[in-house]
């Protein structure tokens with residue numbers, strides 16, 4: 484069953500930044516989609532757009548079908564209901580998302596009282612169940628956010644996201660602020676909940692390794708566009724788009740100690756979304772760019788093994804080398820920049 488279908492989504496902020504450009508994606512029940520990319524590529528904008536949480540004055544076009552209904556065409560009352568019962572978001576940095584002066588039980592109960600029309604006793608019971616479900620004692624309902632550790636607060640955020648039984652969870656950098664051990668626990672918790680409740684998951688992270696470990700499918704974004712997508716292991720280990728390759732090369736390969744010492748990083752910076760380069764927006768940084776890339780953008784094309792990539796080399800059918808893979812060095816060899 485398709486829970487989320489995004490068609491040709493574009494977001495332009497009031498100042499002219501084209502943060503998301505023509506994104507298409509879909510999530511089935513029980514499926515975990517990871518969205519990866521450098522800072523500023525539009526990941527959070529995409530997440531916020533899904534539930535119409537962008538600032539007033541932002542231009543949004545395309546379609547966001549949640550359970551078949553277009554969120555962009557909904558009246559505000561319907562959008563508010565969908566935010567908890569259809570899909571909910573787990574943000575990074577729970578300390579900023581939780582209200583410091585309210586007990587966490589009251590904060591989790593609020594959407595249950597509002598959207599599920601539960602009685603106070605019914606909401607308290609549901610809060611206790613949710614806390615236990617995310618691995619916290621029910622008695623922690625009486626705690627204030629500052630009385631919990633970072634990992635416990637993130638568990639509270641997950642409990643809150645599940646409060647109205649949504650079909651889809653959107654997790655924006657859910658573990659970024661946590662240490663590695665706690666990060667692993669929270670990722671396992673998310674995986675377990677998705678499997679148990681047959682939820683859909685959209686997980687956003689700059690960390691391709693974390694995403695490939697947790698998700699079934701990956702979409703790699705660059706300058707507001709999805710430039711590569713496919714099965715998580717294929718995109719992480721065998722990316723075909725030169726940017727996807729550079730991104731996966733930025734993470735050490737498990738089991739290959741030599742890769743820890745390989746030069747990393749991609750020369751140059753991502754483009755300013757208010758003044759995007761012509762053609763393929765990656766061409767000024769691309770190690771294998773051709774002249775045509777400066778004037779012509781590519782659609783996502785079939786790249787084999789379930790992957791699709793927006794690169795002229797994929798379309799050429801030549802199987803041309805699109806640059807270094809995980810653990811290999813990345814050097815600019817651009818013919819156009």
Ligand SMILES: Nc1ncnc2c1ncn2[C@@H]1O[C@H](COP(=O)(O)OP(=O)(O)OP(=O)(O)O)[C@@H](O)[C@H]1O
Nearest residue numbers: 496498500502521522523524525526527528529756
């Ligand atoms: N409220 C806003 N008004 C104008 N521009 C914005 C706004 N929010 C984000 N942007 C711009 O939109 C682009 C995409 O930002 P976004 O936060 O979606 O990227 P991101 O990939 O999530 O980055 P990060 O990982 O750093 O959060 C950036 O260039 C950013 O400066």
